Amino acid sequence: MTELDLAFVEGGVTAPFGFMASGVCAGIKKSGRKDVALVVAEKPCPAAAVFTTSSMAAAPVIVSREHLAEGTLRAIVVNAGNANACTGAAGVADARAMAASVAAALGCAASEVLVASTGVIGVPMPMDLVLRGVAEAAEALDLVAGEDAAEAIMTTDTFVKTTGVAFEVDGITYTVGGMAKGSGMIQPNMATMLAFVTTDAPLSSASCDKALRSAVGRTFNRITIDSDTSTNDMCVLMASGAAGGAEITSHDARFVEIAAAIEHVCGELARMVVRDGEGATKLITVTVTGAQSEHDAEAAAFAVANSPLVKTAVFGADANWGRVAMAIGKSSAAVDQARVRITFAGILTCDGGTAVAFSEEAAATALAEDTVEIAVDLGLGVGQATVWTCDLSYDYVRINGEYRS
Amino acid sequence: MTELDLAFVEGGVTAPFGFMASGVCAGIKKSGRKDVALVVAEKPCPAAAVFTTSSMAAAPVIVSREHLAEGTLRAIVVNAGNANACTGAAGVADARAMAASVAAALGCAASEVLVASTGVIGVPMPMDLVLRGVAEAAEALDLVAGEDAAEAIMTTDTFVKTTGVAFEVDGITYTVGGMAKGSGMIQPNMATMLAFVTTDAPLSSASCDKALRSAVGRTFNRITIDSDTSTNDMCVLMASGAAGGAEITSHDARFVEIAAAIEHVCGELARMVVRDGEGATKLITVTVTGAQSEHDAEAAAFAVANSPLVKTAVFGADANWGRVAMAIGKSSAAVDQARVRITFAGILTCDGGTAVAFSEEAAATALAEDTVEIAVDLGLGVGQATVWTCDLSYDYVRINGEYRS
Numbered sequence: 001m002t003e004l005d006l007a008f009v010e011g012g013v014t015a016p017f018g019f020m021a022s023g024v025c026a027g028i029k030k031s032g033r034k035d036v037a038l039v040v041a042e043k044p045c046p047a048a049a050v051f052t053t054s055s056m057a058a059a060p061v062i063v064s065r066e067h068l069a070e071g072t073l074r075a076i077v078v079n080a081g082n083a084n085a086c087t088g089a090a091g092v093a094d095a096r097a098m099a100a101s102v103a104a105a106l107g108c109a110a111s112e113v114l115v116a117s118t119g120v121i122g123v124p125m126p127m128d129l130v131l132r133g134v135a136e137a138a139e140a141l142d143l144v145a146g147e148d149a150a151e152a153i154m155t156t157d158t159f160v161k162t163t164g165v166a167f168e169v170d171g172i173t174y175t176v177g178g179m180a181k182g183s184g185m186i187q188p189n190m191a192t193m194l195a196f197v198t199t200d201a202p203l204s205s206a207s208c209d210k211a212l213r214s215a216v217g218r219t220f221n222r223i224t225i226d227s228d229t230s231t232n233d234m235c236v237l238m239a240s241g242a243a244g245g246a247e248i249t250s251h252d253a254r255f256v257e258i259a260a261a262i263e264h265v266c267g268e269l270a271r272m273v274v275r276d277g278e279g280a281t282k283l284i285t286v287t288v289t290g291a292q293s294e295h296d297a298e299a300a301a302f303a304v305a306n307s308p309l310v311k312t313a314v315f316g317a318d319a320n321w322g323r324v325a326m327a328i329g330k331s332s333a334a335v336d337q338a339r340v341r342i343t344f345a346g347i348l349t350c351d352g353g354t355a356v357a358f359s360e361e362a363a364a365t366a367l368a369e370d371t372v373e374i375a376v377d378l379g380l381g382v383g384q385a386t387v388w389t390c391d392l393s394y395d396y397v398r399i400n401g402e403y404r405s
Numbered sequence: 406m407t408e409l410d411l412a413f414v415e416g417g418v419t420a421p422f423g424f425m426a427s428g429v430c431a432g433i434k435k436s437g438r439k440d441v442a443l444v445v446a447e448k449p450c451p452a453a454a455v456f457t458t459s460s461m462a463a464a465p466v467i468v469s470r471e472h473l474a475e476g477t478l479r480a481i482v483v484n485a486g487n488a489n490a491c492t493g494a495a496g497v498a499d500a501r502a503m504a505a506s507v508a509a510a511l512g513c514a515a516s517e518v519l520v521a522s523t524g525v526i527g528v529p530m531p532m533d534l535v536l537r538g539v540a541e542a543a544e545a546l547d548l549v550a551g552e553d554a555a556e557a558i559m560t561t562d563t564f565v566k567t568t569g570v571a572f573e574v575d576g577i578t579y580t581v582g583g584m585a586k587g588s589g590m591i592q593p594n595m596a597t598m599l600a601f602v603t604t605d606a607p608l609s610s611a612s613c614d615k616a617l618r619s620a621v622g623r624t625f626n627r628i629t630i631d632s633d634t635s636t637n638d639m640c641v642l643m644a645s646g647a648a649g650g651a652e653i654t655s656h657d658a659r660f661v662e663i664a665a666a667i668e669h670v671c672g673e674l675a676r677m678v679v680r681d682g683e684g685a686t687k688l689i690t691v692t693v694t695g696a697q698s699e700h701d702a703e704a705a706a707f708a709v710a711n712s713p714l715v716k717t718a719v720f721g722a723d724a725n726w727g728r729v730a731m732a733i734g735k736s737s738a739a740v741d742q743a744r745v746r747i748t749f750a751g752i753l754t755c756d757g758g759t760a761v762a763f764s765e766e767a768a769a770t771a772l773a774e775d776t777v778e779i780a781v782d783l784g785l786g787v788g789q790a791t792v793w794t795c796d797l798s799y800d801y802v803r804i805n806g807e808y809r810s
Contacts, residue, residue, distance in 0.1 A: 052734075053735070054731070054734035054735050055733075055734050055736075055738075055739075055740035055742070056730050056731065056733065056734025056740065056742055056745070056758075057734070057742075083727075085727070085730070086727060086730050086742070086755060086758055086759055086760060087759055087760075088743070088757065088758060088759040090759075091759075120727065121727025121728075121730060121731065122726065122727045122730070122755065122759070122760040123760065124760075231730070231731055231734055308713070308797075308801070308805070309805055312801070312802050312805035312806040313805065313806070315802065315806045316805070316806030318806070321527065322488075322490065322491060322525065322526025322527045323526070325461050325490070325491050325526060325527070325636065326459070326461065326490075326526065326636055328460075328461065329457075329459035329460050329461025329462070329636055330458070330459050331460075333460075334460075335460035335461065337460070337461055337462075337491075338493070340461070350491060350527065352493065353461075353491055353493055354491055354492055354493040354495075354496075354527070355491060355492075355527040355528065355529075392713075392802060392806075393802060393806075394799050394802050394803070396713070396717070396802075397717050397720065397797060397798060397799050397801075397802060398799070400713070400714055400717035400718065400721070401717040401718070401720045401721030401723070401797075401798075
């Protein structure tokens with residue numbers, strides 16, 4: 001990845017030129033919080049998206065897949081509080097009605113509007129509230145309302161997730177901004193949760209698609225909270241081109257730099273999602289090196305990151321590396337016990353597949369930090385991968401045992 | 406499966422003729438509880454085993470695989486309190502020393518002794534304690550000590566797991582007995598945990614192997630507590646032949662009935678393991694029918710049974726069928742949303758892929774039971790499978806967050 005000089009910028013999806021957004025309270029969430037968001041480009045622009053791989057995909061996913069077919073979008077409408085999943089043909093009609101109402105307000109085609117929903121599964125959409133919310137959101141569109149939109153897509157999230165970077169390529173300053181929401185049902189195999197990324201770089205539709213897929217593969221597809229995959233996941237990229245410059249195809253030298261910035265923004269958002277995982281108290285970084293392939297490294301890292309025993313050990317501040325050994329052992333990665341080296345929170349705990357004496361006191365200190373790194377060297381090759389997850393706490397059980405989310 | 410008239414018998418592994426057992430306190434467990442068990446046949450007899458598929462297999466697994474190569478065993482020695490895993494060449498030497506000491510006490514070959522260990526990973530075996538325990542256990546061998554042995558293989562188990570059945574085939578009464586231990590790191594892909602089954606039926610080595618693999622495939626390989634697979638799992642069957650009758654090969658008509666009894670005993674033990682899962686308050690039965698294949702049914706059932714969101718919902722007595730829909734959606738099974746039917750604790754909650762109105766009161770009553778059945782009909786074919794799991798409670802987090810197991 002190119003070393004780019006990336007400067008953090010505020011504003012989320014409205015940080016790049018050419019985008020407006022809004023977030024309003026439509027009454028779909030019982031809490032009365034913001035629950036309808038719009039992200040709108042000045043004019044139809046190149047876009048790409050990745051969707052959940054679930055065979056129980058929600059109605060908005062079904063409709064949005066259709067609308068993205070031509071690689072052009074004008075707007076994204078999102079509601080929180082109801083997932084519009086397991087709602088049958090009526091749900092699909094409701095998702096179409098959402099797109100149509102946005103199209104009417106903006107004067108564009110319904111097929112240029114992407115629809116996303118998040119919330120409870122299996123409950124019909126309260127369309128009177130939703131449509132009134134869409135109308136209000138269209139009225140509220142603003143060049144600096146990225147944070148409002150980010151707030152309106154939250155469900156059990158405890159903080160708003162936005163980020164953005166500005167950087168220069170060939171004398172032009174480009175910006176990439178984004179927002180995301182978690183925070184349960186987070187598992188690889190595609191986008192995981194909702195994430196919306198905007199840029200004012202003049203990417204073509206094809207280069208949007210290439211940049212997004214590459215970024216998602218190494219960011220959103222490498223996080224896991226509870227190994228569960230939602231019916232509604234999607235990650236969308238829109239490129240307004242408003243910063244100027246000639247169109248950037250994926251063969252363009254500038255493409256590598258733009259793609260790196262997009263991956264950076266996706267990575268930041270992905271780590272925010274994990275840090276805000278349901279009940280999470282710590283961010284866990286699992287890095288596997290020395291695997292026979294990147295695929296093996298990813299499989300081993302996910303086995304560690306998804307292990308409830310590893311996650312509870314981190315919650316309990318216990319450098320229980322035996323559970324890491326167990327997890328890589330059950331993964332599909334090629335492993336030679338005698339070459340395995342495990343570093344837990346910066347402390348070498350296992351070398352050549354056997355225990356290394358370490359200070360429990362030093363381990364306890366290292367594990368008190370809010371980020372814990374687990375590193376495994378398989379000693380077999382050059383494959384490597386990093387996966388991000390969070391610990392498993394009492395609060396995960398409380399949140400999911402007591403709340404119909 | 407043949408409908409056999411199976412009568413419950415006490416005694417666990419010593420219920421069948423031809424076996425002695427013992428369980429003694431060797432001081433390996435800090436609690437001072439029993440921690441060394443022996444199961445000994447009168448004479449070398451046909452046997453079979455399935456072992457963990459982990460590539461980090463523990464020393465006793467490595468040694469036992471060798472010893473089982475000829476399909477004959479005289480004894481099984483088990484210690485709890487130390488897994489002898491991630492212990493390198495020294496660990497393998499220790500496992501061999503355990504087999505040798507049993508062989509010396511019984512006057513048999515070390516290769517006729519199977520070794521199993523369970524407990525903490527990565528700590529050298531306290532061989533002085535272990536060998537003294539083995540000597541004591543050999544002294545204590547008894548025809549009715551199956552329960553003592555079952556007690557000595559426990560770790561975080563909260564109750565002793567033994568069962569047995571007697572049944573008549575061609576005028577001869579045969580008995581199958583067994584014991585098992587859980588209760589963390591329980592996940593499919595082989596035996597899962599330690600389980601030892603004995604019978605006095607005159608099975609050949611090949612028919613032992615066939616009967617055991619078939620039984621394990623539908624019992625121990627269909628339970629899951631936390632999706633984690635131990636480095637030490639094994640399930641062993643020994644057939645003394647002491648009840649009499651001609652040798653039973655796998656082509657024999659009698660084989661079907663003996664195999665059914667073995668599957669019954671394995672099923673009982675497997676469900677005991679799940680019911681005693683770490684922190685479990687409820688046994689969950691997940692049955693998927695109408696799948697395109699048995700493989701699809703198993704994949705969908707495991708996706709539901711391993712979902713932390715489903716497991717916390719059951720803990721919270723919430724008929725949250727949307728999480729079941731999510732879980733089957735993320736599985737590899739072929740699914741047509743419009744045909745999906747979900748019954749949660751006996752209550753139809755989803756039909757044709759959409760919500761069915763149901764009484765929350767009736768659901769709360771049904772979910773207060775200590776066994777909860779989740780049934781999914783995919784409506785596509787005749788494939789079906791049942792998987793057993795338990796709920797995910799605060800105590801799972803407490804047990805694994807606070808205890809180095």
